[in-house]
Amino acid sequence: MTVNNTATDTATDTATDTATDTATDTATDTATDTATDTGSPAVTWTPDELMTVNAARALSGSRTCFVGIGLPSAAANLARRTSEPDLVLIYESGTLGSKPSRLPLSIGDGELAATADAVVSVPEIFNYWLQAGRIDVGFLGAAQVDRFANINTTVIDRGPGRSEGRLPGAGGAPEIAASCGKVLMVLRHSRRNFVEKLDFVTTVGHGSGPGDRARLGLLGEGPVAVITDLGVLRPDPETAQLVLTEIHPGVTVPQVIEATGWKLRIADTVGVTEPPTQAELAALRALKSGGDTRA
Amino acid sequence: MADIRSLRDAVAELVHDGDTVAMEGFTHLIPFAAAHEIIRQGITDLTLVRMTPDVIYDQLIGMGVARRLVFSWGGNPGVGSLHRFRDAVENGWPRPLELDEHSHAGMANRYVAGASRLPFAVLRGYRGSDLPERSSTIATVTCPFTGEELAAVAAVNPDVTVIHAQRADRRGNVQLWGLVGVQKEAALAADRVLVTVEEIVDELEPRPDAVVLPSWTVHAVAHVPNGAHPSYAAGYTVRDNDFYQAWDPISRDRETFLAWIREHVLEAP
Numbered sequence: 001m002t003v004n005n006t007a008t009d010t011a012t013d014t015a016t017d018t019a020t021d022t023a024t025d026t027a028t029d030t031a032t033d034t035a036t037d038t039g040s041p042a043v044t045w046t047p048d049e050l051m052t053v054n055a056a057r058a059l060s061g062s063r064t065c066f067v068g069i070g071l072p073s074a075a076a077n078l079a080r081r082t083s084e085p086d087l088v089l090i091y092e093s094g095t096l097g098s099k100p101s102r103l104p105l106s107i108g109d110g111e112l113a114a115t116a117d118a119v120v121s122v123p124e125i126f127n128y129w130l131q132a133g134r135i136d137v138g139f140l141g142a143a144q145v146d147r148f149a150n151i152n153t154t155v156i157d158r159g160p161g162r163s164e165g166r167l168p169g170a171g172g173a174p175e176i177a178a179s180c181g182k183v184l185m186v187l188r189h190s191r192r193n194f195v196e197k198l199d200f201v202t203t204v205g206h207g208s209g210p211g212d213r214a215r216l217g218l219l220g221e222g223p224v225a226v227i228t229d230l231g232v233l234r235p236d237p238e239t240a241q242l243v244l245t246e247i248h249p250g251v252t253v254p255q256v257i258e259a260t261g262w263k264l265r266i267a268d269t270v271g272v273t274e275p276p277t278q279a280e281l282a283a284l285r286a287l288k289s290g291g292d293t294r295a
Numbered sequence: 296m297a298d299i300r301s302l303r304d305a306v307a308e309l310v311h312d313g314d315t316v317a318m319e320g321f322t323h324l325i326p327f328a329a330a331h332e333i334i335r336q337g338i339t340d341l342t343l344v345r346m347t348p349d350v351i352y353d354q355l356i357g358m359g360v361a362r363r364l365v366f367s368w369g370g371n372p373g374v375g376s377l378h379r380f381r382d383a384v385e386n387g388w389p390r391p392l393e394l395d396e397h398s399h400a401g402m403a404n405r406y407v408a409g410a411s412r413l414p415f416a417v418l419r420g421y422r423g424s425d426l427p428e429r430s431s432t433i434a435t436v437t438c439p440f441t442g443e444e445l446a447a448v449a450a451v452n453p454d455v456t457v458i459h460a461q462r463a464d465r466r467g468n469v470q471l472w473g474l475v476g477v478q479k480e481a482a483l484a485a486d487r488v489l490v491t492v493e494e495i496v497d498e499l500e501p502r503p504d505a506v507v508l509p510s511w512t513v514h515a516v517a518h519v520p521n522g523a524h525p526s527y528a529a530g531y532t533v534r535d536n537d538f539y540q541a542w543d544p545i546s547r548d549r550e551t552f553l554a555w556i557r558e559h560v561l562e563a564p
Contacts, residue, residue: 069372069373070373092399093321093322093323093474093476094321094474094475094476095474104373105372105373105374105534105536105539106322106372106373106534106536106539107322107372108321108322108323108372108474108526108534109322109534109536110323110473110527110529110533110534112474113323113473113474113529114529119473119474119475119504121475121476121477121479121480121506122321122346122399122403122476122477123403123404123406123407123477123480126399126400126403126404126418127400127403127404127407127418130400131400131418131419131420154396154425154426163384163385163386164385165381165385166369166376166380166381166384166385168368168369168370168376168377169366169367169368169369169370169396170367170368170396170397170398170399170424170426171347171367171368171398171399172368172398172399172400173398174398174400174420174421174422174424174426175398175399175400175418175419175420178419178420178422179419200425201423201424201425202424202425202426203424204422204423204424207423212423216422216423217419217422217443217444218422218423219419
């Protein structure tokens, strides 16, 4: 006998997979191999690669990053291999300054500890390092996000008469989003993920609008960018609502509006992100395949 | 003083029906072999405590060992859902599962309070989150010095904490290293402590990065090489990432899951 409700479970499944930011990135890559032509010979990439490359670029100028597993980890490791070689990667398993040669499947992979500057206990990483406000950037994934970049990774409302669909839960996210200097988010763009109203607020982004973070006593600036496979959203300085500021090459604005569950605001001028470079793609693919492109 | 025991005897002596049991190890050093022994002995009605339930609690929950789960992140790391956990919460199979759900920072501090034998711990946490509405172990407290309102989380004091470590000596002093997680706190918070180890040595060689649990804080040590598989023990084994991937299809289906447990746990020595 299998779990009932196979059809309706799929929605939760996918949401859960997004929340846990599956290391099945490779499967997704093959499935959605929509190559984009930039004019230069044979440079092609997948939407996921586009997302990860742009997420890595968002770390430019950062010194320390508290890294969620999955898409955030791919982006942070790519940044360390390209624009930010000195970026200090911090994982909630207690590693400060991990330098893995390939993408870890879990936050507990041995290589994260073996290559770290220091390994500390879990209470120490959360109390002395995160809560104390020592970390510049928190990099998170999400199952559901709303217009104020609040996050749900706890439960999905499956409608009347149905039990709640279970997501993995909070993990480190509430305090990462509270205490890091700023927060970057990376997730795939769909109406299921970008919702009008969260079923549960696990992690506060900008709450219900301007001033909420200060009122709640949240130390950091909160989410400054949400990078998706379609483009980049940033909070409006006046309203704290996410606004579409950039689209990726080959993506249209109506496509992003269609994939968003609320009436998305569009910046007066929408930029187009730079296509991934050969170097970025080579570094990302090497990380995923376990090789090291550096000498 | 810790006794060196067989795993079977140690579990039978230290883990009882209805106990609150913490089996810790933050991805590293997860005591899978001890969990399998709990399943084999038919121990039940446990309150299971663990920051990341992981595949180890997916197995215990799927076998109906637990009535309650205290946790902060319930996924298969890097893979996806814990299907037995979800089936229990969403459909009550094989039995309903009560939840007490926290953030990692909250759970870590609950163990710190437990190890310190304090009633609660304070942190800047849960601000603006819906989590406190669903938990009776999250509250707020006002700092008597600054007036700041802070989160208070109740101490966790398990009846039994079970951990896996790299080595112990013959007197039962335990040494573990690598990602040390919350094992020291979980052990010192508990009434009884069971440690499975990769190796028992005559003399522990000091290591600057190691956590040491002196023999007088541990009740039983059992020699169980590879007792963390599919998790790992740094310096001895490597994480079996393929197993974590394989667990996804095994655990999706109730019958496939039960067949796996029969073959690999119940009928295994």
